[in-house]
Amino acid sequence: MSSNIRTPMDAAVNATTLTPNGEKPVTEVATQPSRRAFLTTGGTALVLGFVVPRLARAEGLANGIMTPEAASAAGVQLNAFVSIDTAGKVTLMSHRSEMGQGAYSVVPQILAEELEVDIATIAIVVAEGDPQKYGSQLTGGSSTVRGGITQLLKTGATARDMLVRAAATRWNVAPDTCKARLGQVTHTASGRTLGYGALVEDAAKLTPNKDVALKDRKDWTLIGKPIPRADTPLKVNGSARFGIDVRIPGMLFAVVERSPRFVGKVKSFDATKALLVPGVKHVVKTERDVFGKMREGVAVVATSTWAAIKGRRALVVEWDNTGIPEVSSASLTAALKTSLSSKPLNAKTKGDVAAALGATPAVDAIYETPYQAHACMEPINCTAHVTDTAAEIWGPVQAPDWNRGHLAGALKLPMEKVKVNMTFLGGGFGRKAFTDFPLEAALVSRAVKAPVQVVWTREDDLSVGPFRPGAIYHLRGALKDGKISAIEATMAAQNLMEQEPGDTPKKPNDNVTEGLAETYLEMVPNYQFGDVPLVSPVPVMWWRSVYSSTNSFAYESFLDEMARAAKMDPIAFRRQHFDSPRLHALVDKLESVSGWKDRKAGTGYGMSLTYCFSSWAAHVVKVSKAGTGIRIDKVWTVLDCGVAVNPDVIRQQVEGSIVMALGAAVTHEVTFAMGSAVKKNFDTYQLPRLRDIPPIEVHIMENGEPAGGVGEPGLPGLTPALTNAIYDLTGSRIRKLPFDLAKV
Amino acid sequence: MKTKLTVNGRTHEVDADADTPLLWVLRDHLGLTGTKYGCGIARCGACTVHVDGRAVRSCRQELQTVAATAKITTIETLDQNARGKALQEAWIEHSVPQCGYCQSGFLMAATSLLERTPNPTDAQIDTAISNLCRCGTYPRMHAAIRSAARRLTTSEAP
Numbered sequence: 001m002s003s004n005i006r007t008p009m010d011a012a013v014n015a016t017t018l019t020p021n022g023e024k025p026v027t028e029v030a031t032q033p034s035r036r037a038f039l040t041t042g043g044t045a046l047v048l049g050f051v052v053p054r055l056a057r058a059e060g061l062a063n064g065i066m067t068p069e070a071a072s073a074a075g076v077q078l079n080a081f082v083s084i085d086t087a088g089k090v091t092l093m094s095h096r097s098e099m100g101q102g103a104y105s106v107v108p109q110i111l112a113e114e115l116e117v118d119i120a121t122i123a124i125v126v127a128e129g130d131p132q133k134y135g136s137q138l139t140g141g142s143s144t145v146r147g148g149i150t151q152l153l154k155t156g157a158t159a160r161d162m163l164v165r166a167a168a169t170r171w172n173v174a175p176d177t178c179k180a181r182l183g184q185v186t187h188t189a190s191g192r193t194l195g196y197g198a199l200v201e202d203a204a205k206l207t208p209n210k211d212v213a214l215k216d217r218k219d220w221t222l223i224g225k226p227i228p229r230a231d232t233p234l235k236v237n238g239s240a241r242f243g244i245d246v247r248i249p250g251m252l253f254a255v256v257e258r259s260p261r262f263v264g265k266v267k268s269f270d271a272t273k274a275l276l277v278p279g280v281k282h283v284v285k286t287e288r289d290v291f292g293k294m295r296e297g298v299a300v301v302a303t304s305t306w307a308a309i310k311g312r313r314a315l316v317v318e319w320d321n322t323g324i325p326e327v328s329s330a331s332l333t334a335a336l337k338t339s340l341s342s343k344p345l346n347a348k349t350k351g352d353v354a355a356a357l358g359a360t361p362a363v364d365a366i367y368e369t370p371y372q373a374h375a376c377m378e379p380i381n382c383t384a385h386v387t388d389t390a391a392e393i394w395g396p397v398q399a400p401d402w403n404r405g406h407l408a409g410a411l412k413l414p415m416e417k418v419k420v421n422m423t424f425l426g427g428g429f430g431r432k433a434f435t436d437f438p439l440e441a442a443l444v445s446r447a448v449k450a451p452v453q454v455v456w457t458r459e460d461d462l463s464v465g466p467f468r469p470g471a472i473y474h475l476r477g478a479l480k481d482g483k484i485s486a487i488e489a490t491m492a493a494q495n496l497m498e499q500e501p502g503d504t505p506k507k508p509n510d511n512v513t514e515g516l517a518e519t520y521l522e523m524v525p526n527y528q529f530g531d532v533p534l535v536s537p538v539p540v541m542w543w544r545s546v547y548s549s550t551n552s553f554a555y556e557s558f559l560d561e562m563a564r565a566a567k568m569d570p571i572a573f574r575r576q577h578f579d580s581p582r583l584h585a586l587v588d589k590l591e592s593v594s595g596w597k598d599r600k601a602g603t604g605y606g607m608s609l610t611y612c613f614s615s616w617a618a619h620v621v622k623v624s625k626a627g628t629g630i631r632i633d634k635v636w637t638v639l640d641c642g643v644a645v646n647p648d649v650i651r652q653q654v655e656g657s658i659v660m661a662l663g664a665a666v667t668h669e670v671t672f673a674m675g676s677a678v679k680k681n682f683d684t685y686q687l688p689r690l691r692d693i694p695p696i697e698v699h700i701m702e703n704g705e706p707a708g709g710v711g712e713p714g715l716p717g718l719t720p721a722l723t724n725a726i727y728d729l730t731g732s733r734i735r736k737l738p739f740d741l742a743k744v
Numbered sequence: 745m746k747t748k749l750t751v752n753g754r755t756h757e758v759d760a761d762a763d764t765p766l767l768w769v770l771r772d773h774l775g776l777t778g779t780k781y782g783c784g785i786a787r788c789g790a791c792t793v794h795v796d797g798r799a800v801r802s803c804r805q806e807l808q809t810v811a812a813t814a815k816i817t818t819i820e821t822l823d824q825n826a827r828g829k830a831l832q833e834a835w836i837e838h839s840v841p842q843c844g845y846c847q848s849g850f851l852m853a854a855t856s857l858l859e860r861t862p863n864p865t866d867a868q869i870d871t872a873i874s875n876l877c878r879c880g881t882y883p884r885m886h887a888a889i890r891s892a893a894r895r896l897t898t899s900e901a902p
């Protein structure tokens with residue numbers, strides 16, 4: 001099937017066969033259409049880019065959108081974001097990665113809205129990592145749309161305005177008597193039309209207007225429509241190329257034995273037996289940088305992945321674990337629980353909490369959440385080719401610009417000699433924003449002087465980390481006249497910023513309220529939110545929805561307990577704590593779609609309301625008894641993400657968030673024993689399957705509020721809505737995750 | 745060791761150890777990267793291919809256990825199978841994939857289900873397909889499989 005999406009790999013090598021000894025050198029990968037490339041291939045083109053806002057400000061440029069000519073006159077880097085050639089073909093540079101969130105569809109959808117072209121005619125070229133050109137390229141924090149929408153609309157509008165002006169000049173009429181639609185400009189009175197292709201040459205000579213008026217929301221024809229994703233055809237026939245599918249002539253494959261104690265050093269290794277395995281070529285020590293600290297490993301490099309795996313089984317490594325504390329799940333939990341009684345670093349306080357709580361708080365509870373792995377279906381991997389003078393990587397990376405900087409620094413190469421190519425990501429969830437694994441691949445490639453693909457086995461993926469930190473919360477609350485008069489919240493967890501032995505975190509963790517609706521902070525007269533940071537050799541990092549993924553379980557369970565203590569309906573109880581019409585509309589919708597008011601005997605209903613990456617999500621979960629356990633009958637979710645660019649893509653993201661939350665609530669966790677994460681694969685780290693998924697109904701609020709995140713906000717509230725429903729049905733309160741639905 | 749292998753209608757001579765899982769033969773020796781590695785222990789189904797029309801988890805199928813006469817089909821030629829093609833179309837229509845990594849395996853498993861059970865119920869789908877998807881694309885799969893099944897049974901009717 002053909003597609004309009006071109007990733008670096010398609011340009012690099014046609015990988016139907018893998019030649020063991022490359023005839024062609026690697027490297028020349030066309031990812032960035034230069035203006036010259038257009039001039040030589042498609043004739044004169046209209047190229048518009050934007051200067052990274054930070055640089056535009058520094059240069060005193062009022063409008064960051066400009067042509068290459070203007071940019072070179074101003075001496076700034078331009079990113080050739082949109083180009084239209086003389087055939088009228090539109091090319092859009094995608095500087096964000098596609099990891100399942102539909103980036104290659106929603107981004108053109110926004111652009112086409114103002115550019116007035118048929119979205120199907122937009123070709124996507126995946127950009128390489130270049131912060132000078134694109135600013136942050138991190139695909140994280142649910143930022144693909146909310147971070148880019150204004151720039152995209154403006155760029156589209158600016159280009160369209162130039163094309164209209166070019167046509168008007170040609171016809172000698174006023175620009176405002178002309179209209180652009182579906183790739184052509186029409187003079188309304190005379191009916192004359194010209195395609196964009198015929199106009200680009202003239203348009204390219206014009207100066208972009210500043211602040212071209214954007215369409216009114218009611219005139220949108222594309223934004224808000226469930227336009228089918230452009231990448232789907234590639235994903236049903238095996239042709240979407242992920243990082244692990246990168247094939248380069250002469251490449252080798254490697255797996256790495258990494259320190260089971262996270263920061264252990266290689267004392268010695270014996271490669272004799274490994275090197276006897278047919279196909280194994282090299283065994284080399286390697287390392288990767290996690291939070292500035294090198295983690296060591298020994299790589300087995302072979303002519304196929306299987307040979308490398310077999311070689312690794314025959315490899316003997318002796319580790320030096322001197323001074324590394326020996327953690328276990330029990331010791332981590334005990335340390336976190338003990339921390340709860342020490343004085344927290346207070347991030348947010350108001351009023352007099354101690355006085356308001358008094359001697360007997362209405363609720364006094366501890367909530368526990370486990371460590372989790374990202375478990376992207378595409379395991380961590382990266383392909384690198386490093387020579388003495390240059391480095392190039394191809395991989396499933398969420399932050400190509402970070403990788404480029406990290407590699408240049410670590411390999412001591414100038415930035416322009418480091419090339420980072422993004423492939424499709426088989427899931428990311430935060431893990432693939434981390435730059436350790438490309439560096440590891442690069443170091444192996446440099447050591448063996450060949451292109452190398454390092455693949456993490458599933459066991460590596462689930463036991464090496466970084467993981468989502470487990471967190472334990474102590475919450476106490478007081479009521480006055482049926483409303484919350486005080487909240488005292490203490491979180492004990494590793495702080496992502498300062499997490500290891502040797503770190504001495506002194507700054508309170510502001511993220512202790514992430515996921516909690518700000519409205520409680522406004523309405524509650526007394527509160528104190530703080531954290532007691534734990535340091536441990538276990539590496540931790542962000543995981544889909546970050547702190548909200550654990551915070552919300554604690555807060556939304558606590559609020560349910562508070563509602564029960566106030567003898568009030570959980571929705572009615574929450575309503576007292578906000579004024580915002582937007583929030584009331586959200587909760588009204590939730591109440592009506594879920595049939596909250598017509599609940600039947602023998603069923604349990606639970607709800608939650610969370611705020612994450614600028615979007616609101618409200619869930620209701622319905623449960624009933626099944627044998628000795630619980631069955632989830634249905635999930636209703638209402639999302640308010642402001643402008644909803646593509647409702648179908650949004651639904652996908654919310655459904656996926658619910659499934660991911662469900663697994664973390666009821667089936668899997670990372671555990672530790674004798675200083676290491678317990679080796680797991682999908683037999684012991686069980687993800688939900690088709691048969692475990694309840695019916696999910698997603699509703700999206702229609703409003704014109706600024707675009708919020710979509711990829712993560714659906715996740716944090718599912719679990720508390722579920723445990724609140726179980727309480728509603730059975731009267732038993734679940735305060736520790738994960739739990740077994742069959743044994744509630 | 746040289747082994748003859750018929751994949752997608754073409755016979756290849758593969759030089760790989762007898763214990764090499766079919767998955768790595770396909771991916772690393774034949775460059776057929778549409779079949780994915782997810783776990784290597786027959787738990788996730790990302791590596792599902794058809795061997796003589798039957799869905800097989802190729803990560804646990806050693807090369808030496810593949811019969812010389814076996815006909816292997818991978819996602820790359822699934823569209824040549826009427827059921828496979830109908831499922832691919834239904835997948836697009838229902839916008840099933842997110843990251844897409846697991847989808848080859850699901851489509852191979854679903855095709856094999858429709859071969860045996862042309863009109864599966866949701867319960868039959870749940871029992872037959874135990875593949876894993878981390879992006880959580882499951883909620884759309886029942887409807888997609890049923891619509892493919894419907895299309896096939898009506899078009900096959902005389």
Ligand code: FES
Nearest residue numbers: 782783786789803
């Ligand atoms: S890779 Fe074969 S079942 Fe997971």
Ligand code: FES
Nearest residue numbers: 843844877878879
């Ligand atoms: S679509 Fe990403 S794992 Fe299934």
